[in-house]
Amino acid sequence: MYRLEQVAVRYGAVEALAPTDLAIGAGDTLMLLGPSGSGKSTLLRCLIGLSPYTGTVSFRGEPVPDWRALRPQLGYVIQNGGLFPHLTARANVALMARELGWEKDRIVARMRELAALVALDADQLERFPRELSGGQRQRVAIMRALMLDPEVLLLDEPLSALDPVTRVRLASDMREIVAKLGKTVVMVTHALGEARFFGGETVLMRDGRIVQRGPIDDLAANPADDFVAEFIAAEEAL
Amino acid sequence: MRNARRLAHPRPLPQAGGEKVCTPYPSRLREGLRDLLSIAKLVAAGWAIATLMHVSPTHAETVGSKAFTESVILGEIARITLEDAGIPAEHRRQLGGSRILFDAVRAGEVDLYPEYTGTLRFEILSGEKLASDADLPAALARQGLRLSKPIGFSNGYALAMRPEVAKKYGLRSISDLARHPNLRVAVSNEFVDRADGWRALSAAYGLDAIAVRGIDHDLAYRALRDGQVDVIDVYTTDAEIAADGLFLLADDRAFFPAYDAVFVMRVGLDPKAIAVLDGLAGTIDEARMQQLNRMVVIDGASETDAARAALGQEATASAGRGLVARIAQRTIEHLTLVAIALGAALVVAIPLGVLAARSPRAGGLVIPATGLLQTIPSLALFVMLIPLLGIGAKPTIAALFLYSLLPIVRNVHAGLMGIPRSLRESADALGLSPWAKLRRIELPLALPTIMAGIRTAAVIAVGLATLGALIGAGGYGQPILTGIRLNSTPTILEGAIPAAALALLIEGAFHLIERASVPRGLRPRG
Incomplete structure (x- = not known):
């Protein structure tokens, strides 16, 4: 689905992402794991054209010429949902579909489908973001990301701002959704438990570089270097 | 009245930027933007009315x-x-x-x-x-x-005395004053200081021995009447000279021009x-x-x-219009000035504010430029506009327009810049076009700030529009000006009270518009 060749991101003197090669297959679930500042969010944002990168990002074999045209095929969810406070949950979800001129019936039907998928009721959809709980907001954000039925779901620490109970509940619902939809999923997390919970492959990052890639249990069993061993040990300890 | 002879000299006017009209919004629109649009319509109507009002029927x-x-x-x-x-x-x-x-x-x-x-x-x-x-x-x-x-x-300068005092000392002309250095002379503060004022007069007539005091001109007649001073400076046609029966000393050395x-x-x-x-x-x-x-x-x-x-004619029984009719007429004049200026300012300032927020370079130009306009003293601005636009409503509207730009431009800029990066990126991530992003996300999020700027501009414009009376634009400034001229507090209040009431009313109206236009999700929770 994605192929990155020598993709790098630099903010002034700071190298946020060193030149990186990465391939992501269709239907893959890939967890970007690492400590704060390791470049995992920067890498994820390269996959939707929000980071100003050098190098080549190819989507379905073609270098991306115009990110805006591609974005309807990509769903993006961030830590606090990124919902627009002036729009109701429903308007947030329907925004882009309306912009693209979808028929009203089609929007309503799609919303109903998605609401059932993320377990929100119609009443909750009429509320403004601030009238929803943190977990409900993330469910709305997932609805919004899925509205146009994208091929790829990009998740930037979607669970980090939630309390433990909400987090576990949303995580298992998300795993179910991901499994049901069979989409390509790339998710940033700093928690080893989440990487293990969602399965798939994990890319462990440090200082803007990919240190090791593989199923999380392989990383634990065969750490590429001391950092990997230490990071996994520290995560397991708590 | 003294001040009527002095007025700031005009300076060249920095031309306002070419009026850029923003393209019409497509049909589906946030409520707030719809309000702005209706204001724009109001402006168009206002222009039409103003044009009609200014077609002179005759060449009188x-x-x-x-x-x-x-x-x-x-x-x-x-x-x-x-x-x-x-x-x-x-x-x-x-x-x-x-x-x-x-x-x-x-x-x-x-x-x-x-x-x-x-x-x-x-x-x-x-x-x-x-x-x-x-x-x-x-x-x-x-x-x-x-x-x-x-x-x-x-209507020149003269020195005035009460006739009985002049008689007592046998004074007929200014040169006679030199013989009575103990006379109490009080002249207007400005007359004391001016090079061609008391100092020159004193030199011309040899009055060095007289100790002169400065006094506010409005108080001078009263001080003379009460016998607190003996000699004051006057204008030769002041009403008080006739009313108090004052004696003017002859300018026997033709000092005064x-x-x-x-x-x-x-x-x-x-x-x-x-x-x-x-x-x-x-x-x-x-x-x-x-x-x-x-x-x-x-x-x-x-x-x-x-x-x-x-002219030797009989006085006419000129039954003036009633108070309510007068105030109604001036309210229409005043509101027309403010509405047209504010509407035009919206059309120009909102795109300018957006431009300033989009491009730091443009922002570095636009915001100081509108700020500079704000520093031009209002009377000077009115005067500067006369050669371009004549007198009456047009230069007044132009001045109010220029003063309205800053609060609106600045608040549009601030409102847009205050939107969290995460929300701007969320809009990008959805694939919204820059225009859709501005219309659906950024302007609505900035709306409370933008509305506050428009409200500020409106209230300032209501106040400043009273100055329009100085150049014949009518409005509430008219009775204020007349009242000041005639020293009549009721007449001043006839303009000042409606002006203050209108400012309050506009504040209130904007609160209602804000409540209606700002989405529930952005309103302060109460």
Whole structure:
């Protein structure tokens, strides 16, 4: 689905992402794991054209010429949902579909489908973001990301701002959704438990570089270097 | 009244940027933007009304007058004289000061106005250093203007005393003062300091031994009446001279320059009108003018009646319009000024604010530029606009428009810049076009800040529009100006109270508009 060749991101003197090669297959679930500042969010944002990168990002074999045209095929969810406070949950979800001129019936039907998928009721959809709980907001954000039925779901620490109970509940619902939809999923997390919970492959990052890639249990069993061993040990300890 | 002779000189005006009209919004629109759109429609309607209002039905001769009583009386005298001779005439009363009138007659906005030779020589044409009044006609001709024959009185400086005090000391002229250094002399503060004021006078007449005090001119007559001072400086046609029966000391060494009353006219004025006005020559002397001023300032007659009295005509029973009708009329005038200026400012300032937020370079240019406009003193701005736009509503609207730009531009900019990056990126991540992002996300999120800016601009405009009366735009400034001129508090309040009420009303109205237009998700929780 994605192929990155020598993709790098630099903010002034700071190298946020060193030149990186990465391939992501269709239907893959890939967890970007690492400590704060390791470049995992920067890498994820390269996959939707929000980071100003050098190098080549190819989507379905073609270098991306115009990110805006591609974005309807990509769903993006961030830590606090990124919902627009002036729009109701429903308007947030329907925004882009309306912009693209979808028929009203089609929007309503799609919303109903998605609401059932993320377990929100119609009443909750009429509320403004601030009238929803943190977990409900993330469910709305997932609805919004899925509205146009994208091929790829990009998740930037979607669970980090939630309390433990909400987090576990949303995580298992998300795993179910991901499994049901069979989409390509790339998710940033700093928690080893989440990487293990969602399965798939994990890319462990440090200082803007990919240190090791593989199923999380392989990383634990065969750490590429001391950092990997230490990071996994520290995560397991708590 | 003293200040009427002094007014800021015009400076070249920084041209306002080309008016860029923002493209119409497509049909589906956030409520707030719809409000802005309806304001824009209001503006269009306003322009139409203003244009209709300013179509002059006839080519009547236009008489202008300055914002003090004597000038208004003289303007009425000119109007009535012209009309009696069968020449249609209108009088645009109390249009601010000399500079405004001079520019207006030069621009052809008025055809004539009453002026004083001294004012022409020492203020308006001061750069030409004219040696005497005899040089004035040639200097004015170069500006396309001519002078009427002198009306007959001079409104110059003089020293005044109570007659019994003058008699007691045997004083007839200013030179007699030198023999009585113990007299208490009080002159206007400005007269004390001016080089051609007391110091020069004292040197010319040898009055060094007299200790002179500065005093506020308005208090001087009272101090003289109460016997607290013996000698004050006056203008030779002040109403109080007639009312208090004061004695003027002769200027026996011809120290004070002449301020002979004349009409300044366009060269192209109808020769018949010129002849009629020249027929007024020598008809009004100082004592008569003092009486006419007294009729209006002290006895409360209308300027029209004073003018009729000057022309030997009966006073008319001029039943003025009722208070409510007057206020209603001025409210319409005032609101029209504010609505058109504000509407035009919205059309220009919102795109400018967006541009400033989009491009730091443009922002670095636009925001200081609008800020600079704000620092131009309002009266100076009004005066600067006269050569471009004439007098009346147009320059007033232009000035209000310029002053409205800053609060709106700045708040649009601040509102857009205050949107969290995560929300801007979420909009990008959805694939919204820049225009859709601006319309659906950024402007609605910035709306509370933008509305606050518009409200500020509106309230400022309501206040500043009162100054429009100085250049003939009408509105609530009209009675304020008249009230100041006649020293009549009720008349001042007739303009000041509605102006304050309108400002409050606009505040209230904007709160309602804000409540209706700001989405529930952004409103403060209460």
